[in-house]
Amino acid sequence: MWTPTPRAGRRGLQAALLALAWLAGACGSKAPPKAGRPAVTVTLDQVRRASVPYTIVANGIVTPLQSATVAAQVDGLVTEVAFREGQDVAKGQLLFRIDARPYEAAYQQALSVLARDKATADNARAQFERYNALVSGGVVTREQADQMRATAQSTAAIVGADSAALKTAKFNLDNTTIRAPIAGRTGALLVREGNLVRAGGGTPLVVINQVKPILVRFAAPSSELRNILTYGKSQELPVVAGPSTATAQAAPAPDTARRGDGDAASRARAVEAPGGKADADPNSYGKLYFIDNAVDTTTGTVQLKATFPNAAGTLWAGQFVTTTLQLYVEENAIVVPAEAVVTGQRGAYVWVVDSSNAARERPVTVERTAGPLTIVTSGVSEGERVVTTGQSRLSPGAPVELRAPGEGGRVGRGARGAAPTEAKGNAKGDAKGDAKDASAPAKKG
Numbered sequence: 001m002w003t004p005t006p007r008a009g010r011r012g013l014q015a016a017l018l019a020l021a022w023l024a025g026a027c028g029s030k031a032p033p034k035a036g037r038p039a040v041t042v043t044l045d046q047v048r049r050a051s052v053p054y055t056i057v058a059n060g061i062v063t064p065l066q067s068a069t070v071a072a073q074v075d076g077l078v079t080e081v082a083f084r085e086g087q088d089v090a091k092g093q094l095l096f097r098i099d100a101r102p103y104e105a106a107y108q109q110a111l112s113v114l115a116r117d118k119a120t121a122d123n124a125r126a127q128f129e130r131y132n133a134l135v136s137g138g139v140v141t142r143e144q145a146d147q148m149r150a151t152a153q154s155t156a157a158i159v160g161a162d163s164a165a166l167k168t169a170k171f172n173l174d175n176t177t178i179r180a181p182i183a184g185r186t187g188a189l190l191v192r193e194g195n196l197v198r199a200g201g202g203t204p205l206v207v208i209n210q211v212k213p214i215l216v217r218f219a220a221p222s223s224e225l226r227n228i229l230t231y232g233k234s235q236e237l238p239v240v241a242g243p244s245t246a247t248a249q250a251a252p253a254p255d256t257a258r259r260g261d262g263d264a265a266s267r268a269r270a271v272e273a274p275g276g277k278a279d280a281d282p283n284s285y286g287k288l289y290f291i292d293n294a295v296d297t298t299t300g301t302v303q304l305k306a307t308f309p310n311a312a313g314t315l316w317a318g319q320f321v322t323t324t325l326q327l328y329v330e331e332n333a334i335v336v337p338a339e340a341v342v343t344g345q346r347g348a349y350v351w352v353v354d355s356s357n358a359a360r361e362r363p364v365t366v367e368r369t370a371g372p373l374t375i376v377t378s379g380v381s382e383g384e385r386v387v388t389t390g391q392s393r394l395s396p397g398a399p400v401e402l403r404a405p406g407e408g409g410r411v412g413r414g415a416r417g418a419a420p421t422e423a424k425g426n427a428k429g430d431a432k433g434d435a436k437d438a439s440a441p442a443k444k445g
Contacts, residue, residue, distance in 0.1 A: 039399040042390035044353055045340065047380045049332045052370045054227075059244060060218030060323040062315045064209035065307070068182045071204045072197040073175040074098060085189045089180045089208065096205060098197065100176035107169040114162035121155035128152040184210040185313075209317045214310040215289065216241050218323045219301035228291065228304075231327045237288040239306035244320040283314045288325065335373040340386040341366060350380060351387040351394050357401070359387065359394045 080097035083089055128148035134140045187207040191197055197205070216239070220228060231237060286308035295302050306323065308315055315321070340350050341364065349363045364379030380386065387394065389403070 037399060039357075039401040040359070040390055040393045041403050042351075042353075042359075042387045042394070042400050043403045044385045044400075045337050045388050047334060047336050047382055047384045047386060049382055050335045050373065051329050051331050052333050052335060052373060052375060053329045054327045054368075055370065056220050056224055056228075056325045056327070058218040058220055058323050058325070060216045060241065060306075060321050062241075062317055062319040062321060063215045063217050063305075064184070064211060064317045065213055065215055066182060066184075066210045068180075068184070068208045068210075069204045070095060070178060070181070070206045070208060072096075072098065072178070072201065073199050074103065074172050075198045076100075076102070076176060076196070078191060078193050078195050078197060081189065081193050083186060086186060088185050089183065091180055091183045093180045094177065095180055095186075096178040098176040098178070100173060103169065103173040103176055107166070107173045110162065110166040110169040114159065114166050117155065117158045117162050121152070121159045124148070124152040124155040178205065180208060182208055182210055184208040184212075211313060211315070211317060212310050213307050214315050214317070216286065216306045216308060216315070216321060216323055218304055218306070218325075219296070219299065220304055220325065222295045222300050222302055224327075225295070225302050227327050228288075228302075228325075232288060232291065238326050239286045239288055239308075240324045240326075241284050241286065241306070241308065241315065241321040242324075244322050283308065283310050283312045330375070333367075333375045334377070334380065334382060335375055336364075336380065336386050337388050338369050338372055338374045340388045341374050341376075342391050351391050352380065353385045353387060353400055357399055359396070359398045359400050361394075361396055 076098035078096055079099050082094040082096065089095070128145070128151070131140050131145040131148040135142055135145045185208065187209070189206055190203055191205045197203075228237070286306045288304060289307040290305035292303040304325070306325075336350060341348050342350065347363060348366050349361055351359045352362045353359055362379050364376045367375040367377050369375075387400070390400075394400070
C-alpha cells in the first residue's frame with residue numbers, strides 16, 4: 001500500500017485550492033456593463049427670422065465742412081485780440097485789430113486829393129462849355145475849344161484815379177479790423193497782441209473750422225459701388241459714425257427701416273452705432289453727402305463723404321471714426337448666431353440639436369454675416385436649435401446637455417423651443433430669463 005509523503009500532500013492541496021478558486025471565479029464573475037457616451041455640455045440658440053440691415057463698415061476721418069485761414073491783409077502792429085482760443089465765433093465777428101493810424105491818415109489824404117482834383121475838373125469842364133459856345137460867334141478858334149475839352153477830360157480822368165485811390169485807402173483802413181469770414185471754431189492763436197504782422201506773410205493769425213455741420217470722409221470697396229448708386233438715387237442713405245476703437249455692428253432692426261421708407265434719421269437708427277448703443281449719441285447719425293466721380297485704382301476704393309449736424313460738437317476735425325453705411329434692410333431673413341457657424345474642409349456647417357437632445361451636423365449656405373448674426377439661405381429652418389459653444393467636442397449623434405447658469409456662455413430661450421432670444425436687449429434681464437429657462441432642460445440631461 002502506497003503512503004503519500006508530506007510534500008506530495010501539500011502539492012495536492014495547493015492544486016485543489018487553485019482549482020476551487022478558478023471555478024468560483026468563473027461562476028461568480030459577470031462582464032462589466034458597456035459605458036454610455038458622455039453628454040457634452042453646450043449652449044444653444046434658436047434659428048429665427050429677423051430684419052437685417054445691409055451695411056458697409058469702413059474707417060473714416062472727420063473733416064470740416066470748410067476751413068478758413070485768417071491772415072493779415074495790411075502791415076501793422078496787432079493792438080487787440082478780441083476772442084479766446086478754441087472759441088466758437090459767428091461770421092463777421094471781430095477777431096483782431098491792427099494799428100489803424102497810418103491807414104486813417106492815408107484815407108484822409110486820399111479824400112483831400114480827390115476834393116482838390118474834383119474842383120479842378122469842374123472848372124475845366126465849365127471853361128470848355130464857355131469856349132465851345134464862343135466858337136460859333138468866331139470869338140475863339142476851334143483849336144482853343146478843343147484844347148479846353150482835352151483839359152476837361154484829363155481832369156475828369158484824374159478825379160477817377162483819385163476815387164480809386166480813395167477806395168484803396170478805405171480798403172486798407174477797413175482791413176485793420178479783421179473779422180471772422182465764416183462761422184466755426186477757432187484754433188490756436190498763432191499771433192498775439194503786440195506782434196507786427198505783414199500782408200501776405202507766411203504765418204496766419206488763426207484757423208477757423210466750420211464744424212456744425214461737419215463731414216466724415218471714408219472709402220468703400222468699388223465692388224459695392226453699384227449698390228451705393230442704386231440705393232442712393234431714391235433715398236438719402238443713413239450713416240453712423242463712432243469711435244474708431246469700437247467695432248461697428250449691424251444688428252437686426254425689426255420694425256425700423258425698410259427699403260425706401262421713412263426719413264434719413266429713422267433709417268439711420270436701424271444701424272447699430274459703433275460700440276453697440278444705437279441711441280447713445282444722436283449726433284452720430286448723418287447721411288451720405290458725396291460720391292467721388294472716380295475709383296482710386298491704387299486701393300480699389302471709392303471715396304465717400306457723409307454730413308452730420310454735429311449740434312453737440314462731439315465729432316472733432318481730424319478724428320478717426322468707424323462709419324457704418326446702411327444700404328437697405330433685408331426682411332424675414334433666416335438668421336443664426338455668428339458663433340454657431342463652423343467652417344470646415346467641406347464648407348460651412350452648424351450643429352443642430354434634435355428633440356432627443358442629440359447633436360447632428362448640418363451643412364448650411366451662408367449669405368453674409370451682419371454683426372452678431374449670420375444669414376443662411378439653406379440648411380436650417382426657423383425654430384431649430386443650434387449649438388453656439390462647445391462644437392469642438394461634438395460628434396454626430398452625441399448627447400448634449402445645456403450649460404448650467406454661471407458656467408459661462410449664454411443659454412438662449414430658444415433652447416427649450418420658446419421665443420428666441422433677441423440679439424439686442426437688456427443684458428441683465430436676458431441673463432435672468434435665460435438662467436430660469438435653462439434649468440429645466442439641464443435636469444433632463
